[in-house]
Amino acid sequence: MNEVLLKSCDIDVTDQKAAFQIIVDIVASKMDVSKVTVLRSLSTREKTANTALIKGIAIPHVILESDFTPWLLILKSKTLIADWDCLDDSKVNTLICLVVPKIIKKANKSFKKIIQIIDKLANDNVIAEINKAESATEIVQILKR
């Protein structure tokens, strides 16, 4: 089940736009929606409020109209993204992108699993481990524990 919920990809970008473009390509192809839709969703959410947390980790969202099980796309960039700051002034280099439907069915089992994984990010130890990870697959392992 977890294999379906978490996808990973190592990247090497220096600005937010490039990072978003990679997300758009992967999500649009997997979800069979247009790239424009995905990009619009990503940007709108980012404009509403900055999704960067601390220690280089950001959680951008893609919110789509259809009904599906939410999943996470994890990207680790070799270089820091210069134009994206976290709350502690570190530069973003890890993206944990949520891909969720507009209507959330919290009682649903698979939704619950995703919620559990996201809640791990409230734990300082988990954040520290993610910060030390060197690849996106490593981060997936940390979140799957």
Add this chain to the structure above:
Amino acid sequence: MHKEISQEIIDYLKLHNKFITSEELSNGLNVSKKTIARHINSINKKYSQPIIVSQRGRGYELNYSNYLNMANSNVHNDSSTQLRQENMLAKLLFASPNDVKIYDLVNSLYISEPVLRNDEKQISKRICKWNLKLESKQRSVKITGNEKDIRSALMEVVLHINKSTDIETLRKNTSQLDQKDFNFALSQVEMALRVLNGSLPYPYNINFFAHIYVLLIRAKKFKAMDKSISLDTSLQTEIKMNPEIFSICKSIVSNMKKYLGFKGEELDSEVYYLFKYLLTSRFNSFDGIVLDDRDLADQVTDFFISKVSAYLHCSFSPSIKDEIKNHVLAMISRLKMKISLPNALLKDIKLEYPQVFTATKKAATLASQKFNLPVIPDDETGFICLYFAKYYEENNKSNKKIKAYVICTTGIGTSGIISTKIKNSIPEIEIVGLASNYNIENIIKNKPEIELLISTVPINYHGKIPVELVSAFFTKKDEQKVRNVVRNIINERSFA
């Protein structure tokens, strides 16, 4: 529960009636030698004549005549009277059924005969609760009663069981000479727990230990319980159903015989008493105990819950039944087997939860009538009361918390992350749910009790409920902001 150290030092020296080294005092009272010296110094400074004398190489001794002068000049020194009577009672119980000479009592407790006779009256009243009698003659005093009652009294009095909740505290009340016995009893308890792979929570642990310790002390005086217990057929059935527990009891008594150097069969009937005791204690992880009264316990539990809910106008969550049921089952066994379980927390329970205790006691009185059980003593009522009190408190607390919703764009993203943090850092908040900002209107309509909205994104809401915008990671600054809002809401409540 904790006597002032100065008083403890005086009491210890009074009890032991000889020179006590600094080392023994320090070990016995669990404080450093320096502390002992400091306190003795300050005790002596208070009075014109020194109360405690010290001799190099021998230690400290209480100067009785100076102490008496001091004690008599304090008009009502209640605590020292109580303690003296406890000591007298302990001496008499230990000696029972033999008598103790008045001469010994008067000298070792340093009192006059009229005071002694008054103490006898008080003690006589007190031991009624164990069906014991005090026989006072011109030259001697003794306590009589059956061995079972003597032991119950000993457990409560000598080990001050009513005031301690852990075994190590009991160690303070036994002199160094008895430490070997104390350690032996403790080792048997530990062995039993290891072998039976269970744990004994308070109050069973301390009672099991006390049972063994008192048994040991009485055995040393060649006092044994009534041997006819081995013929009890219902007990034989229980033994067949719980062979492991019975084996452990046999091992304990056999170890005790070796420890005391006994060769005969005098102690063999003690195995059955120990077995009865263990049977009625609750072993947390041991399923071998089979007690016939499960159905009765079920009914009694339901009865308690329904009555207490009615008296307190409070409904309890269904999970309370599982917790209380096991305790009630063990309690019924104890009532039927006449095993008493002193409750060290009883005074505190009555003070802290007066309404819950009264309600539980009313229910207990009705329960023993309805189900034909022996009268349920306050000690037992106290234990049951604790279960209800726990739920009652939580119920009340929840009513006082501030009900909040955490909002983000999805209802599972940032809101999920920060709600854990909010729960941990601001306990006054009860997070009722997480939602997406699209759903706010609906939620507020369906849940009018919401008092606060905490959101990680700006939301389009214009209403009476305060909204706090925080960052996606709930930093310290965010925490402070929310605390201020919480404080305002609480203040406004008290004016409402």
